[in-house]
Amino acid sequence: MKILKVLTVAALASVGFAGASHAADSYKFAVVPKAMNNPFFDLTRDGCMAEAKKLGNVTCIYQGPVEHEPATQAQIIDDLITQGVDGLAISVSDAAAATTLINKAVDAGIAVITFDSDAADSKRAAYVGTNNKEFGKALGEELLKLKPEGGTYGMISGGAAAPNLAERVDGVREALKGSKWTEVPGSPTFCNDDVTLAVQQAGDLKTANPDIAAIVPVGGWPMFAPDGWKNFVEPFKADVESKKVALVVADTLPVQLQLLKDGYANALVGQRPYEMGEVAIQTLLKLKKGEKVEKIIYTGLDRVTAANVGEFLK
Missing domain, CATH: 3.40.50.2300 (Response regulator)
Known part of the structure; x- marks a missing residue:
């Protein structure tokens, strides 16, 4: 009887461990900019990477066309769908092309949001960025x-x-x-x-x-x-x-x-591109956990003139 009790505790511990492992599932989220040679998106990449590191169970994949080429962006999105990433955050270059691919990704069980540039008529779950x-x-x-x-x-x-x-x-x-x-x-x-x-x-x-x-x-x-x-x-x-x-x-x-x-x-x-990267990862993670998210998440604007530029340079 004593042996059975030990085995039962061990089995429960095993179930608990498996549950903890499931709760801490790892995710691969891809951030797809319009162009990787645009320094604006470098800040989004930095925000994405920092948030992924903070969370610990998320990998941020930053991948897009080197230059602004809507056809190349579409191919990259299609490739990421094929690879089976857990989530996509896309800055849309061409709304019509992106809508088709976003819908394909969602139908394949991939969480999809847009950032910076939207495809409002697609099945994307949310838009993160500027009004x-x-x-x-x-x-x-x-x-x-x-x-x-x-x-x-x-x-x-x-x-x-x-x-x-x-x-x-x-x-x-x-x-x-x-x-x-x-x-x-x-x-x-x-x-x-x-x-x-x-x-x-x-x-x-x-x-x-x-x-x-x-x-x-x-x-x-x-x-x-x-x-x-x-x-x-x-x-x-x-x-x-x-x-x-x-x-x-x-x-x-x-x-x-x-x-x-x-x-x-x-x-x-x-705009606030760094925050876009952070919020994109947070939003995708909520979606994968089955949590509700806002359809539109605005990250705000800053107005800068000679009068206040010194504050922003700090």
């Missing part, structure tokens, strides 16, 4: 604060099929509607997240419209090439400092904050 319409409106509002007298302006966007960027462009236009600002022909230009091309397009806007009063990139691309951006701004830097020409740019990466401090921009409106 992009409000982001665009904030850019327009900062421009109105700088130059309420208006003038002509041009925008630089990234991928033409990216839904988040289209919302930002709409937001800028909405903020400036009814003001004395008018958009130049050919705006927005599309740089496909190519930082060198974005700088070139800024120069093209200035050359084609010598009296242009503002340039508004709805992503930080041209400033991600700091030497190129400086070379672009230098010939009319005095006009920027006097606000004759306003440069209102999206994102607040450290390199951009320094450029703003040095007089190479007037205002920045920033």
